[in-house]
Each structure stands twice: as structure tokens, then as C-alpha cells.
Amino acid sequence: MKRSVLMLLFLALLVVGPAAHFAGASESPIRMAVLQSDIHQLAFWVALEKGFFTKNGVSVDLVGVFKAGPEIMTAFSAGELDMAYVGEAPATTAVANKAANVVVVAQVNTEGSALVIAKDNTAIKSLADLKGKMVAIPGHSTVQDFLLRKALKNARLNPASVNIIVLKPPEMISALRTGQIDAFIAWEPHPSKAATMGVGQNLATSGGMWPGHPCCVLVTDKGFIAKQAEKVRAVVAAHVQATDYIYHNAEEAITIGVKSTGMDEATVRKAMQNVHFTYEINVEGEKEYVRFLSELGLIRIDNPDGFVDQFLQPKILRDILHQ
Amino acid sequence: MSIRLEITDLKKVYAGNTPETVIDVFDGMNFSIQQGQIFSIVGPSGCGKTTLLRLIAGLEEKTSGGILLDGKSLTGCDEQVGMVFQEYALFPWRKLVENIEVALEIKGVDAAVRRTMAMQYVRDFGLEGFENAFPKELSGGMKQRVAIARTLIANPQVVLMDEPFGSLDSQTRNVMQEFLLKIWEERKDTILFVTHNVDEAVYVGDRIAVLSPRPAGILKIFDVGLDRPRNRTGKEENRIKSDILQLLNASAAVRPPS
């Protein structure tokens, strides 16, 4: 009795084993992630909708839609992702703290955030008025965190004199409405949503605080690009096409934006006006991030320039654009 | 001497859901206890001796009949009635002396005064040195002495004792009987003493009521009439014992304990 069971198992393994191997070896989709309700990453959704990935010969598996950048970086650590659209600041921090090993292959957008105060707030007229107030950021070491501190410094205000707390962007709007916070800074479409809901108004846009600042980037796992550079290239190509498409087909882009963020058309339209979609990698901006994160003590890098050189990999992008 | 406790036509029925489950515990019990007497009650197990005590104590309600203390009707738990339980029922979280002084504490007696009074009992009852011990550290005999002290310190008019020495071994039992008698000689409390041990009833009681099986009634009340200290193996004592035993056996044959 026992012998026949063993024989059966052995046979099963013989069949299943190679089959699994072959099934795995054939065109496995690229595992990707994006952020939830983030209009910055519209290019991904456009590429998906218009079939740009397939046209470039690859299939993409959206493994996860995450609530914040650090969670995407954790997924990279766990080996669950090949590529992702993510904020440049969390990506920098993760790599600098040796938690994940990714490189940037294209920019996704610059600007596209805003500092929002309550609609009926008459007390706060400028950044300097934020002294002693409570301001919410999406997380430490995020782009928005950096923007806020930079803007406060420009207004000659010590960031320590402002009560900075961390909230998830969806909670920011209700916190603003119930008066638990005086202001928040978040990525689009949340500031626009606050405006269309009649809850908030922009005190400053991120473009106003730091013109042309980099925001989201397209990253890939270092191990993945080493083994499957052609696939990375295909995704970058699709990303470039999608980004161009947004410029030439604004209305259609808005429709796709509504579908992907789940927000209403008026909000998406307003949000997109605040975002600059681009694929050109902003090197100076990244260097400023590294300086900022080091100053705050969130990362420790001996050779900042060397780090940036390793982290930003514009070669594939340049090849595509030269064609 | 006057009558301290009088029981007239006492009935107790536990009403059940069906006629079969109605329990008739006593069917009209009558007896009285003189002041300063030790009144023993013996009977087969399950006949309702404990229920009788609990009715007098006020822990359960009678169905009908009279319970009179010094001529006045008793209702509920009267503070003039004290009870010593077979399981001692000492408060485990209180030290020995704190257990003794509970009744005084409840009355609102000043702390120093009640402590002095309780310590007197500690000395008189041979518990010196253990006043700060917790009940878990005491032997069975000691615990029962504390329980008795706890009851007597309140000077109740009637002391009910429900098989107080039932949990003790026979050596300690004898010692405790003598202890009880010694205390009683000085205080002359009125005691209603329930036991299933005939030897004990004869050694301790002035009068002994013998109960029949359920529904219990009094078969006979014996007047012991012997001087103390009694002889555990004396001729007179043995005669009374055998009379009681005969009575119990006869009633068991007629109505086997249910």
C-alpha cells in the first residue's frame, strides 16, 4: 500500500515539476506597484488603458496599489516587486538606509502638491502665519515633508515652531474639516478634492514653494534590470509614450484619471493643472533631497554625489529618446 | 429559667414544578429551648437538621409556623442570632484577630476598643501568637475556635451551631467539645447544636431532640440530666446513647431515608 502511494507521488512530481518550471519560464508579467489615488502616476494608467505595455512587448501585473511610498519600498525589500511608480523621497531613503535596492529609470512628474488651509480660514494669510499651528504631512521623509520644511525656512520660520503631525492623505481632509488640523500638505488630487468639496483652499502650491521640484519616479529593482534590461526598456518606452499622450489628449487623460483615482471630474481636472508630467530625470532635485534627508538625520551617506550617480540611471531613457 | 427560643408548628416545603418534586421538609415541628441551655438535635442525614437551623438563622424562609425569640417573632437575619458553620466560613483575607472583631467593626465600635476585645478572645481561646496569621495558616480546630469567637463576641441571644466539629478528626473533635463546654460554663450562652454524631450530642447537650427522616418530626426529646464533665463511656451516658440509636434505627426501618 505504502509503496504504491510513493510511486504515485514520484510520478506526480515528475509531471508537475517540469511543467511548473516551463510555466514559470514563459513570459512572466512584470510585477508593478503604484500609489492609491495619486494623479501624479496617471501615465501608468494611460499606458495600461491604451495598451502601450503590450505594444512594447511586455505584460504587466499590478501587484499592489499602496497607500504610501514607504510601503512600496517594503514590498521591494520583500522581493515582491520588479518596478514601481513611487515618490522619489521614500525611494531615496529606502536605498540610503539599505533597505531596498532600486534605481530610477525615468521621472514621472514634477510639482503637483499643495499646502491647504481651511476654506473659511482668515487667520492664516502666509506661510509665516503657520507658527504654532498644526500641519499634517503624509509621512516623514516624504516629498511633502521636504517641501513644507523648505517653505517654512524660506519664510524664516523654524520648523520646530510648527506642530507637524503625520496623517494619511484621505484622513487629512476630514481632519481639516473638523478643525483638528489647521493645514495639510499632500499630493494631488487631495488638495483639489478639498477645494471642490468646499473644505479647503490652497495656501501655496508646491510649484510655488520650489519650482520644478521632482516628485514621483519610475524605479526598478537592481536585480531585475541586471537580468531583464529589455523588459525595463519596454516599460520606460511605454511610460514615455503615455506621458506624451497625456499632453496631446488632455480630455481623454482626464477620463482615465477619474477612473483611476475614483475622484470626480472637476477635482481631477483641477488637480492635473497643478501637475507637470515629465520623464526627464531631475538630477539637481535629487541632490537636494539627499542633502535635506541627511540634514534631518534620516539618512547617513558618506558620498552624496556618488550615491546620486548610482541611484539615477538615465541611460535607458536617453537611448529611447535618441531614437 | 425562661424560654429563649420557641418553635411552633414549623413547616417548610420546597415547591417543585411537578407534584413529584415537591419536598416536604418538616410537617409541623414544635420544641423550645430554655435560656442558657445547650439543645442538641440529632437525626439521619438528609432529614432537614441544617434546614431547620437555616430557617431560624433567617437564611431561608419558612413556609408557615412560628419562630419566637424571647417571645418576639424572628424575621430574616436577626443580629441576635449567631451562627457557626461547619466549614468555618472565616474571611480568608482577614487576619485571625480581624476575623474575630468583624461583628464589632460592623457595629461601628472604635478600632482600638474592638481590637482589645478581640485580643481578649484570642487569649481566652488559646490562640495567642496567631493573631496576625491568615486562616490558610491555621489548623481546623483553630479555625473553628476563631469562628466561635467571631460569633460570641457579638453576644447573640441564641447561638446556632451546624455540625461545627464535623470537619475535624475525632481527637480534635473531643478537644473542641471540651473547649466549647468550658466556654459555655463561663458564659452560659443558649446554644442550638446540630450533629449526626450521637456520642457528641450526649456529651454536650442538656436536652437532645431526635428527628425522624423527611418529612422530619421530633420523635422524642431526651432530658440528659447528667452532671458535667460527663463520662464518654459511662453507664448512664451509654444508656441514653443506645436509646437514641434504637429510636433512629426504628424510624429508619419504617421510613427509609429518601
Place this chain on the structure above:
Amino acid sequence: MKGKRIIPPIMLLLLWQLLSATGVIPAFKLPSPVQVAAGLADLIGTGMPPGHLLHLHVYYSLQRVLLGYALALATAVPLGLLMGWSRTVCAMIEPLVEIVRPIPPLAWIPLSILWFGIGIKSAAFIIFLGAFFPILLNTINGVRGIEPVLIEAARMLNAGRRFFFLNVLVPGAMPSILTGMRIGIGVGWMSLVAAEFTGVRQGYGLGYMIMTARDIQRSDEIIAGMLVIGAIGLGIDACLQLAERYLIRWR
């Protein structure tokens, strides 16, 4: 003999260090004990977020837990004594208790913030919910577990309501109450970390500290923070055990 109990954890630590040092466990998945120790040093000296030192995080977290726990004690013990004693009261309140009890404290976070705002009150509320039910249920059981003969003895000694409550019910139920208290503080302390994820004023709290370390991917500090949380929980329980040993030394 007490020394022997330390041997298993130390062996585990050595094994962990060995596995990390040889690369069997990669550093980004699980930092080595040495790295965690360095992370702890950072938490103490530099702080996370930088400038927010560990001892202040501990202070604020303890404050929140203490408030929530004190509220739980003050409400659950008296209510439990009442419900344990009176069948009618118990029948009235028990259905409500049984409906609310299974809801995890963390599920209350959005409501809590809505009602109490972002701050110590909403965090204390979450902890209150976590600690309340174990204390309540154990108190009720404690009262029900008092030997009936003790209650009768008290009646025979003519105990009034107040004496009964303070000198029979409370000490009689105390062993169970203390058990409930130990379970309650355990649950409360565990709920704290998650309660602090959702926003703390002043930027101090152990949960907040760990969340920030997570945001910047400092897993050495995350683990160091977890160990601190565990150690404090252990310390609190040890204190309660000491109190228990004294309060029910009569057992």
C-alpha cells in the same frame, strides 16, 4: 535557579547573530542583534524622528496608557462588582457588553478621532476599550466565585451594604480582579502602538516612533523599538505581579 531562565533567550540571540553575520539572514530582512543594539543606541541618543528621543516617547506613551487604563479600572471594577452581585443588573447590561466586546479596539480608531480629536484622549479611549472588558469580565467572575457560605456568614454578622461591598465583595473578588487587571494592561499596552499610528500630537509616542522608523526603512530601529515596547510591557506586568502577591498574600 533564576539564572537558568536566561539561557534560552541568550542562545537564541547568539544563533540569530551567527545567522546574520554569515549572511544566511540578509540584513535588509532582519538586522543582526548587533545592528539592533546600534539602532537602540540611535533611538536613545539621536531619536526617531531625529530630535525626538526615546525616553520622551516612552513618557508620552505611558501617559496615554495610564489614562486609558485608569479610566478602565474606575469603570469596570465597580460595574463588574454590581453585575456580579445582581442578576437583574447583569441581565440588563450583559447584551450590550457582548455586542461591543468582540469589536477590536483598533476598529474604533476612526470614530475615536472623530469624537476626541487627535491627541491623548483618542489614544486613551482605544486603550480604555482594550482594558475594560477583561477587567469587567474577571471582576464579575470574581464576585460569582466568592464562596456562598462567606456571604451567609456576613449576613449572620449583620453586615450592612457598605461593609458588604467593601469588606466582602471587593476582597473576595480581588484575585480575579487582579487577573483581569493583568490581562487588561496587556491588551491596553498592545493596542497603544496601533492607536498611535493614526496621529499623535507633539510627535511623541512609541507607536509613532516605530511608524516613522518604518517610513524611512530603518528596520534596526523598528526592531529596537519593538523590543523596548515588549520590555516595558514585561516590566508593567512584573509590577502588577508584585502588587498581586502582596494584595492576595492570604491565599
